Amino acid sequence: MVTVNRPLRIALLSYRSKPHCGGQGVYIRHLSRELDALGHRVEVFSGQPYPDLDPGPRLTKIPSLDLYRDSDPFRTPQWHEYRDWIDALEIAMMWGGSFPEPLTFSIRALRALAARAGEYDVVHDNQGLGYGMLGVPRLGLPLVTSIHHPISVDRRIDLASLHGLVKLSRRRWYGFVRMQARVARRVAGYGPLITVSASSKRDICRDFEIPPRRVRIIPLGVDTRVFRPRQAPRVPGRIIAVASADSALKGMATLVRAVGKLVTERDVHLIIVGQPAPATKRLAAQLSLADRVTFTHGLGDEAFSALLASAETAVVPSLYEGFSLPAVEHMASGTPLVASRSGALPEVTGDAAVLVAPGDSEELAVVLRRLHDSPAERAALADRALRRVGERFAWPAVAQATVAQYREAMSDREATAHRQAVRNQQAGEHREAPEHRETPEHWEALGHKETPEHRETLGRGETPERRETLGHREAPGPGGRSGTSPC
Numbered sequence: 001m002v003t004v005n006r007p008l009r010i011a012l013l014s015y016r017s018k019p020h021c022g023g024q025g026v027y028i029r030h031l032s033r034e035l036d037a038l039g040h041r042v043e044v045f046s047g048q049p050y051p052d053l054d055p056g057p058r059l060t061k062i063p064s065l066d067l068y069r070d071s072d073p074f075r076t077p078q079w080h081e082y083r084d085w086i087d088a089l090e091i092a093m094m095w096g097g098s099f100p101e102p103l104t105f106s107i108r109a110l111r112a113l114a115a116r117a118g119e120y121d122v123v124h125d126n127q128g129l130g131y132g133m134l135g136v137p138r139l140g141l142p143l144v145t146s147i148h149h150p151i152s153v154d155r156r157i158d159l160a161s162l163h164g165l166v167k168l169s170r171r172r173w174y175g176f177v178r179m180q181a182r183v184a185r186r187v188a189g190y191g192p193l194i195t196v197s198a199s200s201k202r203d204i205c206r207d208f209e210i211p212p213r214r215v216r217i218i219p220l221g222v223d224t225r226v227f228r229p230r231q232a233p234r235v236p237g238r239i240i241a242v243a244s245a246d247s248a249l250k251g252m253a254t255l256v257r258a259v260g261k262l263v264t265e266r267d268v269h270l271i272i273v274g275q276p277a278p279a280t281k282r283l284a285a286q287l288s289l290a291d292r293v294t295f296t297h298g299l300g301d302e303a304f305s306a307l308l309a310s311a312e313t314a315v316v317p318s319l320y321e322g323f324s325l326p327a328v329e330h331m332a333s334g335t336p337l338v339a340s341r342s343g344a345l346p347e348v349t350g351d352a353a354v355l356v357a358p359g360d361s362e363e364l365a366v367v368l369r370r371l372h373d374s375p376a377e378r379a380a381l382a383d384r385a386l387r388r389v390g391e392r393f394a395w396p397a398v399a400q401a402t403v404a405q406y407r408e409a410m411s412d413r414e415a416t417a418h419r420q421a422v423r424n425q426q427a428g429e430h431r432e433a434p435e436h437r438e439t440p441e442h443w444e445a446l447g448h449k450e451t452p453e454h455r456e457t458l459g460r461g462e463t464p465e466r467r468e469t470l471g472h473r474e475a476p477g478p479g480g481r482s483g484t485s486p487c
Helices: 023-037 085-095 101-114 131-135 151-160 164-173 176-187 198-207 254-264 279-284 299-312 323-330 347-348 361-373 375-392 397-432 439-444 454-460 462-471
Strands: 009-013 041-046 058-061 122-126 143-146 193-195 214-217 236-242 269-273 294-295 313-316 336-341 353-356
Touching: 009 023, 009 101, 009 313, 023 122, 023 193, 041 101, 041 323, 085 101, 101 131, 101 176, 122 397, 131 176, 143 353, 143 397, 151 198, 193 198, 193 361, 198 214, 198 294, 214 294, 236 254, 236 294, 236 323, 236 361, 254 269, 254 279, 254 361, 269 299, 279 323, 294 397, 299 323, 299 336, 313 323, 323 336, 323 347, 336 347, 347 353, 353 361
Parallel strands: 009 041, 009 122, 041 058, 122 143, 143 193, 193 214, 236 269, 236 313, 269 294, 313 336, 336 353
Antiparallel strands: none
16 A cells, blocks of 8 residues: 555656756756755766766766767767666767667666666656666556657657758757657556646647646746846846757747847847857858857856846747757746747746747847836736746646656556456466355256266266257256256
């Protein structure tokens, strides 16, 4: 039986957990901290880049070949770095143009869990959805899965902007999405799926063909101890944006073009937190924005949060977001926000942001110009943002709701095991039931008198045909039918 208030032993899996700039690492850090604060024992299993965890949760490193490290992406490892067949599979997939990490991490994680399966009550897979996760229930462990949004949406938007051989190559890179869809359909039968918004739930159910009743919505939180307004005055004309990965999906090109229009009329400066793509750098150079656009990354918590709180305006120009932690962090910093009217952004921001059409640099430039010129509108947006964050986005509430899903998965697993045990018992009883044989007493009940021939026949096992041969018929049952029912 699942004890309602018993502390749980939780294995929390994340195939990559970039600490400050990317939703997975932020989610793992804050969720694990709050689960630990509730009294549960949390062990995080992660591949590179590893998360920065707060005191309490334990980190178990599941090292990959780290083929996509920031300092040397798509690197070729030295021979001494190869440890087993999983490493060989990982490099072969990368050389073939695929993205191997969700698959190879899931296999390594399953191997690590199998060696210590008795130490956990529940496994929580964060966005991995690799084939290895299908082995977790076979270890007797309940499985809960988080899907922040289906990467099928990223693939659709990304491929729409590409052509020729580049498009073919990128399509192959997104091959892991087919695996994630298959695994999502399977694990939905093992335990609940968690997502972060109603928008993401609709996309998951549509693209991965998941029944809506199997998907639970638990919005993300923000650490208001870190992300908060500061006493220092904001830098006039500063615009801030955060991009965990500079792809077409994040809309950085739209923002750079909008700033290119704005700098001809206003004294503004854009800071983008994240590694820029070469195309974004080229665009900034083409628009002569070298002194008006700055890129930075690798900031610690204090420097990052202080930078967000120093801007007059923040922008989330994404073409799609399943939730957008940066949007909530901007709001918690009291920074007036402009966001795209796409994905979950309207749901997350409510009335605390100005919404613009995704991909429309003209409209974005107009709104940025208006906010630049209107301190009163910026102050009103900041007030609404702080109020919305306080009402909706708290990590302790996220952890409590997640624990409820853990307990549901454990109860479902226990009920499934009980039903299987009953079926096994019934099957065993059926196999052990004695074969039915006619007896003299049975013949007497049917009105037949035993004879030596009957005794000989009964010893061999009687049948209706054999009785007919001996000249006997069964006594009629009710309604004139034979006393033997076909049922």
